[in-house]
Amino acid sequence: MIMEIATPTTLMEQLLGIQVPIICGPMYPCSNPELVAAASTAGAMGVVQPISLTYVYGYDFREGLRYIKQLTTQPIGMNALIEQSSRRYHQRMVEWLDIALEEGLRFFITSLGKPSWVVDRVHASGGVVFHDVTERKWAEKGVESGVDGLICVNNRAGGHAGTKSAQVLFEELSDLQLPLVCAGGIATPADYKQALLIGYSGVQMGTRFIASTECQASAVYKQAIVEADEDDIVMSERVTGVPVALINTSQLQLSGLSSGKFARWLLKWNTSKHWMRLVYVLRSLWQLKSASLDVSGKKEYWQAGKSVSGIHSVKTVAEIVKQFH
Ligand SMILES: Cc1cc2nc3c(=O)[nH]c(=O)nc-3n(C[C@H](O)[C@H](O)[C@H](O)COP(=O)(O)O)c2cc1C
Numbered sequence: 001m002i003m004e005i006a007t008p009t010t011l012m013e014q015l016l017g018i019q020v021p022i023i024c025g026p027m028y029p030c031s032n033p034e035l036v037a038a039a040s041t042a043g044a045m046g047v048v049q050p051i052s053l054t055y056v057y058g059y060d061f062r063e064g065l066r067y068i069k070q071l072t073t074q075p076i077g078m079n080a081l082i083e084q085s086s087r088r089y090h091q092r093m094v095e096w097l098d099i100a101l102e103e104g105l106r107f108f109i110t111s112l113g114k115p116s117w118v119v120d121r122v123h124a125s126g127g128v129v130f131h132d133v134t135e136r137k138w139a140e141k142g143v144e145s146g147v148d149g150l151i152c153v154n155n156r157a158g159g160h161a162g163t164k165s166a167q168v169l170f171e172e173l174s175d176l177q178l179p180l181v182c183a184g185g186i187a188t189p190a191d192y193k194q195a196l197l198i199g200y201s202g203v204q205m206g207t208r209f210i211a212s213t214e215c216q217a218s219a220v221y222k223q224a225i226v227e228a229d230e231d232d233i234v235m236s237e238r239v240t241g242v243p244v245a246l247i248n249t250s251q252l253q254l255s256g257l258s259s260g261k262f263a264r265w266l267l268k269w270n271t272s273k274h275w276m277r278l279v280y281v282l283r284s285l286w287q288l289k290s291a292s293l294d295v296s297g298k299k300e301y302w303q304a305g306k307s308v309s310g311i312h313s314v315k316t317v318a319e320i321v322k323q324f325h
Contacts, residue, residue, distance in 0.1 A: 015148065022044040023045045029292050032056075033048075033068045042321035043074075050081075056289050112132075133173070135162070135164065154183065170182075182200040185307050208310075211313075226311055238255055247304050288303065
């Protein structure tokens with residue numbers, strides 16, 4: 001009798017109900033509904049970024065989810081950002097999570113903080129939670145909360161990158177007995193194969209999907225990704241107050257990579273720190289939104305990871321995912 005052995009990749013496919021172990025990572029401000037739906041239709045997992053859906057693309061949250069569900073019959077996920085920056089923000093996230101569950105979503109990605117309240121609600125509905133981590137201490141918080149998998153954000157990732165390589169992060173977390181997803185630096189089938197060889201159960205990609213037909217980022221932003229090499233990616237605190245991976249454009253070089261002097265001074269004091277963070281968050285949400293969608297290309301604050309080195313053209317999401325089947 002031939003025994004069927006469940007490989008890590010098939011386990012992840014079964015857990016999430018997808019055909020290929022690829023997550024189209026949540027992206028502020030690049031996760032437009034059409035991109036999320038296209039990723040799921042192609043056999044991967046499209047993930048809704050709720051602030052993108054509502055603030056950038058202007059949907060009421062429930063209506064936005066219903067619109068995506070009209071575009072695809074396949075499962076979609078949601079990014080639950082659980083940072084407790086304010087009570088109002090937390091309440092809004094709880095509302096969004098409940099709406100997502102009511103609308104039939106069963107896959108959630110948490111980032112920052114302790115995800116236990118998300119896990120409790122999602123498990124009660126038979127769903128699955130993966131937690132974003134950059135190092136062991138965050139992974140342990142996820143494990144304590146009962147998450148079902150870890151998204152291991154490495155030092156090549158777009159967005160708020162980690163500090164460790166994919167290999168080192170895997171070694172640090174592999175004894176936790178959870179499916180591990182490699183986030184960062186994946187654009188080509190060779191990158192993907194390498195991640196699976198390390199032992200990862202699947203991958204999460206962001207930058208590759210920005211340079212897709214369905215993503216509504218501006219054509220100049222997509223072209224900048226196509227033209228960039230990995231040395232063009234720098235970590236900058238300028239936009240969000242914490243290091244984020246950006247393409248090193250001439251505008252970024254002019255403004256510098258670190259936060260301004262006044263901001264640094266304010267961030268030192270406990271009383272002003274909270275407000276300064278809030279100012280930064282609101283300003284960065286606006287700045288990243290306007291830069292990503294601006295067709296003139298004059299606002300060159302473009303987020304991307306080192307996977308740009310493997311991206312040489314804008315493709316449809318179906319073409320991108322097909323390479324990995
Ligand atoms: C423009 C951009 C915005 C992102 N925004 C988020 C976000 O809102 N929430 C999140 O959990 N991850 C976010 N990420 C991280 C991605 O979901 C994913 O983990 C990362 O892009 C993987 O690295 P890659 O860009 O090399 O593929 C973002 C990444 C990018 C490039």
